[in-house]
Amino acid sequence: MDKKQEEEENNTRRGFLKKAGLIGAGAIAGAGAIYSALSFEKQKNVSGNKTKLLTQDNKLVEVDSLNIEFTEKAPLEVFQAQGREGIIGKKWVMIVDLSKCRNARKCVGACQSAHHLYPYQYHMNVLQMQENQETAFFNMPKPCQHCDNPPCVSVCPVDATFKRQDGIVLIDNERCIGCRFCMAACPYSARTFQWFDPKEAEKDKNIPYNIELNIPQKKGTITKCLFSADHLREDKLPYCVSACPNGVYYFGDENEDAVTNGTTKETVRLSQLLKDNAGYQLMPELGTKPRVYYLPPKNRTQDFKRTQDDIESKII
Amino acid sequence: MSAINSDYQKLTKDLTNHIRLNKSYLIWMTFLTLSLFACLYAYFIQLQTGLGVTGLRDFISWGMYISNFVFFVAVSLVGMLISAVLGMIGMKWITPLTRIAEIIAVAFSAVAGLVIVSDMGRPDRLINVFLYGRFQSPILWDVTVVTIYFLLSFLLYLIPMIPDIAITKKYNSNMPKILSILYKFLSFNWINKTEQNDIINKCVRTLLLLIIPTALAIHTVTSWLFAVTLRPGWDSTIFGPYFVSGAFVAGTSAVIIAMYFFSKNYKLQNYITEKHFDYIGKLLVLVSLVYLYFNINEFLVPGYKLKRAEAIHLMDLFTGENALLFWAVQLGGLIIPIVLLFFNKMRKPIPIMIIASFVFLGSWFKRYLIVVPTMENPFLPIQHVPLNFKTYSPTMIEVAVTLASFILVLMIISVLAKFFPVIPIHETAKEKGIIEE
Numbered sequence: 001m002d003k004k005q006e007e008e009e010n011n012t013r014r015g016f017l018k019k020a021g022l023i024g025a026g027a028i029a030g031a032g033a034i035y036s037a038l039s040f041e042k043q044k045n046v047s048g049n050k051t052k053l054l055t056q057d058n059k060l061v062e063v064d065s066l067n068i069e070f071t072e073k074a075p076l077e078v079f080q081a082q083g084r085e086g087i088i089g090k091k092w093v094m095i096v097d098l099s100k101c102r103n104a105r106k107c108v109g110a111c112q113s114a115h116h117l118y119p120y121q122y123h124m125n126v127l128q129m130q131e132n133q134e135t136a137f138f139n140m141p142k143p144c145q146h147c148d149n150p151p152c153v154s155v156c157p158v159d160a161t162f163k164r165q166d167g168i169v170l171i172d173n174e175r176c177i178g179c180r181f182c183m184a185a186c187p188y189s190a191r192t193f194q195w196f197d198p199k200e201a202e203k204d205k206n207i208p209y210n211i212e213l214n215i216p217q218k219k220g221t222i223t224k225c226l227f228s229a230d231h232l233r234e235d236k237l238p239y240c241v242s243a244c245p246n247g248v249y250y251f252g253d254e255n256e257d258a259v260t261n262g263t264t265k266e267t268v269r270l271s272q273l274l275k276d277n278a279g280y281q282l283m284p285e286l287g288t289k290p291r292v293y294y295l296p297p298k299n300r301t302q303d304f305k306r307t308q309d310d311i312e313s314k315i316i
Numbered sequence: 317m318s319a320i321n322s323d324y325q326k327l328t329k330d331l332t333n334h335i336r337l338n339k340s341y342l343i344w345m346t347f348l349t350l351s352l353f354a355c356l357y358a359y360f361i362q363l364q365t366g367l368g369v370t371g372l373r374d375f376i377s378w379g380m381y382i383s384n385f386v387f388f389v390a391v392s393l394v395g396m397l398i399s400a401v402l403g404m405i406g407m408k409w410i411t412p413l414t415r416i417a418e419i420i421a422v423a424f425s426a427v428a429g430l431v432i433v434s435d436m437g438r439p440d441r442l443i444n445v446f447l448y449g450r451f452q453s454p455i456l457w458d459v460t461v462v463t464i465y466f467l468l469s470f471l472l473y474l475i476p477m478i479p480d481i482a483i484t485k486k487y488n489s490n491m492p493k494i495l496s497i498l499y500k501f502l503s504f505n506w507i508n509k510t511e512q513n514d515i516i517n518k519c520v521r522t523l524l525l526l527i528i529p530t531a532l533a534i535h536t537v538t539s540w541l542f543a544v545t546l547r548p549g550w551d552s553t554i555f556g557p558y559f560v561s562g563a564f565v566a567g568t569s570a571v572i573i574a575m576y577f578f579s580k581n582y583k584l585q586n587y588i589t590e591k592h593f594d595y596i597g598k599l600l601v602l603v604s605l606v607y608l609y610f611n612i613n614e615f616l617v618p619g620y621k622l623k624r625a626e627a628i629h630l631m632d633l634f635t636g637e638n639a640l641l642f643w644a645v646q647l648g649g650l651i652i653p654i655v656l657l658f659f660n661k662m663r664k665p666i667p668i669m670i671i672a673s674f675v676f677l678g679s680w681f682k683r684y685l686i687v688v689p690t691m692e693n694p695f696l697p698i699q700h701v702p703l704n705f706k707t708y709s710p711t712m713i714e715v716a717v718t719l720a721s722f723i724l725v726l727m728i729i730s731v732l733a734k735f736f737p738v739i740p741i742h743e744t745a746k747e748k749g750i751i752e753e
Contacts, residue, residue, distance in 0.1 A: 120701050121374075127699050142696065151546060157455035158441075158448040177444050178367070178437015181455060183377040187546045189694045193377060193437065195368030219366045220437030283695060286546050309700055316702040 075208035080172075083211030083229070086164030091254035091291075092227055093167070094143065094241070095273060098297035100248045101126065101139040103307075110243030114228070116200040116217055120311050121192045123225035124240050128306045137306060138297035141248060143240065144169060144190040144225035145282060145290035152182035152191065161222070167254070167291050168229050172211055173221040182222060187286055191224045198223075237262050254291075323750045328487040331480075331741045334582040334734065336490040341734060348730065352723045358716035359434060367437050369713045375698050376691040376708035381435035382541075383683040384718050387566065388428035388725075389462065389538045390559070390679065394567025395421025395469050396531030397603075400524040409595050411747055412587050412739045416574050418473040419738075420567065423728035425466040425534075431721050454540045461533045468527045473732075474502070475519050479742035482506040495735055508742075508751075535560045542686070548618075548625040549690035558610040564603035565650070566679035572596055572672035574729070576665055578738050587739050590664060597663030600672070604654045611646070629693045637707070638689045645685060649678015 049065040103126050111117070111124045124143045130136070146169050153163050160176040163169050171182075183191045197219050198204075204216030212229035228238030236242070241249040241262030252259030252270060260267045273279065277295040284290070362369050372379050398417035402410045433439050449456050482503035485496060506512055539559035542550035552558070575596070579588035618626045619634075633642045653671045656662045662671065688708050698706050710718075745751045 120705070122700070125700055127697055129697070155453050155455070155544065157450060157453040157459075158444040159450050160444075160448075175441070175444055175448060176438065177441045179435070179455060180377045180437070181453070181541070183374070184542075184547070184691070185545045187695050189375060189696050189698070192374050194366070195373065196366045288546075311700060311702055314702045315704045 079210045086166035090166040093254045094292045095250035095259055096141050097248050097295040098138055099299055100246045102246050103139040104245055106243045106245055107240035110239040114239040116215055118199050145188050145292045148289035151185040155181045155185045168227045171222050171224050173218045174209055176221040178220040191222055194219050194221055327745055328483055331737050331739050332484045332488040335488050337492055348723055348727050355716040355720035358713045362713055371708050371710045373705040375705055378687055379708050380710045380714045380718055383687045385431040386538055386683040387680050388424045388431055389534055390563035390566045391570050392421045392424035393531050393535055393563035394571055396527050397564050400528050411743050415740055417571050419729055419732050420570050421469040422473050423725045427721050427724050434717050454544055457537045461537055465530045465534045468530055472523045478504055478506050480737045483741050535563045547690050548629040554613055558614055561607040561610050565607045568600045568603055569672040569675035576669040593665045593668050594663045597657050597668045601657045625695055632689050642685055645678045645681045649675055
């Protein structure tokens with residue numbers, strides 16, 4: 001009886017060990033196979049060429065160039081995400097030196113061609129001003145003032161126009177419903193509406209919408225000065241600023257207290273420039289807190305009267 | 317008892333007699349439908365080509381459509397004035413006018429919503445208002461309160477009419493079959509039980525209480541669409557009451573025109589009597605005087621100071637491009653009617669209807685004068701733009717789309733007034749002592 005039992009026990013133990021051994025060996029072999037397969041797969045996707053990429057949340061990552069996949073939808077999403085967030089740590093500011101403006105209108109042209117606008121549509125217009133009958137005319141370039149208390153943003157019913165952390169007021173023409181409340185609210189008449197098909201609507205049709213350039217422009221929506229947010233992202237000066245032949249514009253970062261002249265490329269202290277030249281804002285009494293400063297039109301070298309251009313006799 | 321019965325029968329016959337399909341009604345509705353389609357074609361062109369088919373451009377970016385929207389909201393306010401304010405302070409003479417006022421409130425507030433859509437550059441994105449709505453925008457407030465006001469007005473039209481629907485179904489034999497099915501459904505089995513009447517009275521009382529703040533809100537918020545901006549002419553603290561009092565003028569004149577029309581066409585002279593025209597004439601004088609008071613405040617105070625931007629705007633109205641229209645509206649639409657309506661003879665049906673028509677027309681142009689001249693005079697000069705960017709004149713397309721909104725209002729009024737009793741039957745019978753409470 002005892003012997004029998006012992007034998008049976010031995011049998012079961014032996015059987016167990018046998019099975020366990022088999023399974024173990026199988027597992028090791030399997031794991032080995034998977035491992036080698038994996039490393040083979042891995043090897044296949046390594047070219048050795050690393051590419052540096054900026055993620056949507058602004059982190060720099062290194063990716064093997066073979067692992068980069070291009071997707072259809074991504075550009076719009078990226079443009080929207082970065083466009084709404086703004087450029088971190090910046091506070092953009094523009095200075096317009098009225099004493100230097102000769103109404104060359106190069107800023108207007110550069111802006112209109114960058115944003116695909118008709119000649120009568122302005123993100124930036126140069127107005128000929130006269131405070132009263134006795135005082136002299138002067139030219140006043142007028143972009144969007146990118147107010148820190150923007151009336152247009154307050155009244156927008158759908159968050160299509162918004163204020164970014166870097167001070168820029170943008171318009172999302174993918175969302176705009178065309179109610180034009182922002183135009184009514186803006187005391188600087190800074191906004192333009194696409195009453196008809198935009199200038200290059202057909203050509204731009206398939207470009208992913210870049211909120212920082214507002215292209216493609218869309219019928220039935222608002223367009224406005226963007227402080228050339230797309231250029232700022234590339235560390236370039238705005239289109240108007242670099243197009244000026246007369247050194248009218250300074251542009252820069254309030255946080256750094258430094259602004260660069262678009263013509264001379266000279267960088268000066270913002271606070272010093274405003275202090276030395278008695279810089280002022282347009283209609284500060286309205287409480288809009290503009291981010292555009294003007295330097296008074298003193299010591300102008302040329303004299304002129306209000307002129308009309310061809311477009312003012314047309315009907316469009 | 318039999319005398320009471322015959323009185324009651326005469327009453328129901330008189331007040332439901334118009335509920336039948338007749339030839340002139342069909343011709344009228346066909347005419348309206350065809351005109352509506354013609355005008356909607358204009359809107360179709362606008363959708364295809366863009367808002368550029370209007371006279372609007374970058375500087376005068378709000379024009380006829382927005383003026384018309386303000387006017388529609390204004391007219392609809394009269395529902396609240398007559399039913400709620402006058403009703404709750406116990407004015408008995410308004411009984412035959414309450415439903416006319418509610419019809420006007422329902423029709424104008426319903427179409428006001430469409431008018432604002434016609435002004436949108438991207439009506440296809442209307443849903444964005446609900447998806448991305450930001451509550452600091454007065455447009456959101458306006459959408460909210462106009463919707464609520466329309467619903468309250470509709471209930472205030474329908475619920476007090478439940479007894480009348482039951483009565484009409486019982487006594488009117490010449491109504492079309494399909495209408496009789498609708499009537500069965502809408503009468504909610506009303507059989508003049510005390511419990512039923514109690515429920516109706518409670519509902520109506522609650523609605524009347526709710527509609528007063530809502531009505532004040534819709535027009536105050538509509539005025540804020542302008543008053544929250546910084547522009548001269550709009551940047552005013554009294555815009556809320558200024559608009560509300562103006563709304564009562566516009567609405568009362570609309571009710572007078574409708575009263576005249578219904579009393580004549582539906583042969584209701586025994587119910588809408590000269591007394592009613594006399595009383596509502598006095599009401600029109602009262603609300604017009606209040607409105608005149610706000611007008612004086614609105615123009616005299618800034619006109620006294622003549623701040624630079626305000627001065628440009630005011631001079632444009634007083635002596636400039638818009639002066640002719642301004643004085644025509646102020647005199648012909650407000651001051652002369654007030655003076656005329658002081659005379660008893662002028663509060664007879666025909667003269668008061670003519671005066672009310674001038675007031676009504678004046679009220680429309682008044683909204684135009686509130687919207688357009690301010691936009692024509694922005695803070696900074698309008699330069700380097702085409703000629704037509706500097707002044708505004710509406711195009712035929714705009715006129716047609718605006719006409720479409722009026723046609724739609726007329727259609728709603730025509731349908732409601734044709735197929736439902738225009739004068740409350742049950743209420744009138746109670747007041748005349750024909751039936752017991």
